[in-house]
Amino acid sequence: MEPPEPCPELFPGPKPDAGRREGRRPVRCALCGRPLTGAESRRTGLGPSCDAKLHPAGPDIRTRRHEVDQDPLPGT
16 A cells, blocks of 8 residues: 655645746836836836836926016015
8 A cells, every 4th residue: 555645735845936926927018128027117018218218208397487577566
């Protein structure tokens, strides 16, 4: 009679993919092909540098100034 095989549930051991997250497939940047790691990058399909190339930031309206001729205020 052969000894029974041990049940894996009773003798947990290190699993070969213990460090990897289950169900997470590699996602690559649509523009340059580098692997994406951030959640927002994975969602959009673009890395931060490629996203900045395609969608540059608009001008900051707080730093944009222009001079206007004004009449002096009365009483000053």
